[in-house]
Amino acid sequence: MTIKYYLGIQSYANHDCGASIVKYNTKSKKIDYVCISEERLIRKKYPYTFPIHSINYCMEHFKLKNLNRINYIISDWIKIKRWLRSGPSYNYSMFDYFKEKFNFPQKKIIQIDHHLAHAASVYYTSKFKESAILIVDGLGSDLETTTFYMGQNNKIKEIKKYKDHGIGTAYGAVTNHILNLGTGGEGKTMGLAPYGKKYKNQIKIKVKLNGIKNDFSEFMKRNPLSDTLNQINPNLRPNPIKVKHRYCKNKNHLSKYFSGVAYDIQDTAEKVMSHLGKEIYRDTKSENICIAGGVALNSVANKKLLDKSKFKNIFVFPACSDAGIPFGAALWGLFNFEKNVKKHQVNFDNAYTGRNYSNESILKILKKFKINYSKTDEKLIAKYISQGKVIGRCAGKSEYGPRALGNRSILADARNPKMRNYLNKNVKHREMFRPFAPVILEEKNSEYFDLKQPSPYMLLVAKSHKAKLIPSAIHVDNTARVQTVNTKQNLNLYNIIKNFYKLTGVPVILNTSFNDAGEPMVESPLDSLICFLQTKIDCLILNEFMIEKKNIKKLSIKNILNYRKNLISGKERKIIRNLMKPLSMKEFKIKKKLYTNEAIFFAIKNSKNKLKNLFSNLKNKKILLVGSNDHTIIICKMFKKYFKNLDLSFYNLPNKNDFLEVKNKPNLKKISNLNKINSYDKIIISSFEFQRDIVDFISEKVNKDKIFQIYDNSSRSLMDSFLIKNIRTKKRIYKFGTQTKII
Ligand SMILES: [Fe+2]
Structure with missing residues (x-):
């Protein structure tokens, strides 16, 4: 086949979902493309729907009648690298059902890292032959929030990544939980910042910068992330901000307090981005930097990064938020499946990637x-x-x-x-x-x-x-x-x-x-x-x-709105007939119930079962729990009956709690240093929030096979399975610090 088509879409119900098709003529080497976001076509902001309108829009642009002409679908992944049910603790939505019914062979669907798709979107559209690539966003495939790449010879190589909440999540948390500027309101916060300044009684937005790490764990909780539980009951996702703060109820954003908070988070973002700029320069020594990921929309921070680093040239991809993922994914497909494609053939001279209306x-x-x-x-x-x-x-x-x-x-x-x-x-x-x-x-x-x-x-x-x-x-x-x-x-x-x-x-x-x-x-x-x-x-x-x-002259806007509504729904029916296998609401409802129950089980019970299995198989062994006080106390309460034949010790690191304000310590033998860590048969990491930090800290001291991590990227804390008795209750579970009496 002379003409190849690569379709890019996101793999999960994304607020910025959309589609892109990259067309490649293998003889003339000409590259052509079209990209669109679903929200524009269905007239609803943050739709979280499977982007059938966008796919159809791109296919119509290239006059493709059905999906047979598409050579590959390239998508990102979230939590697990698989096409269906990739988020094991997500609720099952129409998005998932549409994905199941999408009439395209799964073997021709390729999934790449979310950050790699961001990186492809910016590197392949830049004019640089070689470039450092900095990706900073709220959340990547496996919880990463910052990644350094190097683009060279038309290929992208990962240098390093940072998992856990970084500046993207912190900025979003301030926007939502303090400034009340809503989902996607980060641009508003940026607009508010110049009205404010630092003053004495302001909240403390602490960040620890070390290499690629931009660690906000003293300012906000790292977990839990969004999952099926908070879809069912919003109270089951806590306010992630740890420090005491006010909430902008009355839209008095220009007050000293709220404009001051906006100023502070913007100032922090500029510091973080300038720091990351210097770090990635140290790692790449390139003259050029490409930036993408949602944080790259922060134009003020981009300029600071450029001014304070040794980079001579900067390129920020215009759709640097998740809206750009479909194009990045499709471009990655092109450059990795076709031989001898060169960057300059992409010819990205402007951001007008939609269709013309005659x-x-x-x-x-x-x-x-x-x-x-x-x-x-x-x-x-x-x-x-x-x-x-x-x-x-x-x-x-x-x-x-x-x-x-x-x-x-x-x-x-x-x-x-x-x-x-x-x-x-x-x-x-x-x-x-x-x-x-x-x-x-x-x-x-x-x-x-x-x-x-x-x-x-x-x-x-x-x-x-x-x-x-x-x-x-x-x-x-x-x-x-x-x-x-x-x-x-x-x-x-x-x-x-x-x-x-x-x-x-x-x-x-x-x-x-x-x-x-x-x-x-x-x-x-x-x-x-x-x-x-x-x-x-x-x-x-x-x-x-x-x-x-x-x-x-007098015109009924209601008539025009109705006309558009009917146009969109009529089109949707046609697209569904063309792109999907037959749908059944009955089947969807059955699956929704089944998979949502599975997701609830996964979120809340999976870790508990894992630990139960471990304890049942560890008779007469010497075990060390390394973790935080409150988390370890919960483990002692939940698994006491397994402790009879075990020799258990506890090392408190970090010297703080995960979530609850407890003053007491777990009733276990305490050790004051880790000098004899290798004498234990198993090391259990007894913390939800600090699991990764603890693993990093001890992995040089002990054989890795001995380390037992309770959580993966989709689990809730054991404390949740202890505290949450009925997820459908409207009771607020996560009011910071009020559950102390339970322990
Ligand atoms: Fe992203």
Whole structure:
């Protein structure tokens, strides 16, 4: 076969799910691709659904009628490297059922590390022949949160990884559990940070930096992670933050306390990323660095990393969050299954990886809803912007990732100091502290900003030299998240700004994503029309057509919304028929019950059974428990009856508790050092949270076969199986420190 197709998708119910197809012509060596996120197509943010709409979208782009033409599916993995039921303690959802029924041979599904897929997305799309690759996110395949790679000769090699919570999780925890800015609200926290400063009574966000480690264990709990238990009862996932803190109930984010917390976590993120930059430079000595993973969306930290390290060039992948996993996975497939593919063939010059919508399809919609329109051009759009009009632009291919880069953007005049508040209040309906970004002609970049290199994907932040000229696109601390544009990347957008420059002498306009609060970015002309009608956008651009609000006669938005809803559900039925084996709700319900029960059992009982088996087989042996007080006390309570014929000792490391505030110690023989550790038959690691630290600490002193680890990457603590009597109870189990009396 001359033409090969690689389909990339995520393997688990991801908030950022989507699909990508990479097409490769083995004769001409031409590479072509399309990528999309599911939320854009089904109009629901964080969908956690199997991305059938995205798969269909990509197949339609390449005119593929069915899945037979796909050579390989490349996916990531989570917890266990297998396609079905990869998370043994996850609840069974429609996502899993769809995966089971997906009509594609499992032997042609290849699974790679989640972080490797991130790494492939950024390295293969970069212009660097060789580069250090830094991946930092909330959670990878086997609990890793930071990984160093080296990209060389079109291949990616892992250098080292760090498991346990790092800056990604800490940033998310502060965003959710203190600032109340919701899932995916990290960007809001970043926007809030410049309003705050450090003050005396602030909470302590402690991090220990050592090599690749960015250890937040003094600030937050490492476990448990999300699993089936907290899906059933949200109270079964504790607030991960250990230190005493307030919660922003009343949206008073600009108060000293909450803006101070935002400042602090942002400051910590910058320190961590600068540290990791220096560390990966030490390991690679490369001039270039590629960054991806959710933390790479932190444009301020990216700039700090670049300024404080010896790297000369930086590339941040525009869809660096999990939205980029499908493309990374598909690219990895291409470079590992095809011979002699070279990086430069990928030709990634812009982030417009979606599909084009034809003028005919636009006219069809406008006619259907009897909407007046006129033809427009870049000159007129520039003139309207300079007159203070707010423009919604849906033209050409859509952008990949969370940033709008002109094709699905709201454009406005950054010179007008009132524009920022106007947009936040009337168009985007969001917090007033949120900033907007400038888009500037690339050649004028250094005139306006402290940036030595272009920033085409809005992923670098810089101080502005001319903040007073463009106040609505500059943040409170005189910085901006800059997008530079040249004729190669986006000719139409470039020309709009060029015309605006001719009219005003300012080569910058304000650019923000085309969506209303809480909704995904618009994808199609129909989505754009709906968002335009529901907000105070003055003009809508659909390719070469312009619709002005003042010319819109009475129109029922309800009718248009219903029309779109029916369109999506009708399409879904067709896609299901085409891509899936027959589905049955009855079968799904049976499986849901069965697998969810299995998952509950796995989460809560698996470790208990493992330890029970161990104790039953260890008669007359000398055993050492190394761990924390509270965890060991629980073990003594649960397994006392097995202790009769055992010689048990306890070494307290670390000298603290896992979870409960207990002052008493386990009733076991205590030893004060590990000098005789090799005289024991078995060493049981008696801690949930610190299991990995303890293993690291003792593994040089003792034969590894003697070490017994109770937990794997999907288990709950034994303390949970002791404390949680009925998972369906609405009782709050995890109120920090209140369970002391139980022991
Ligand atoms: Fe990720």
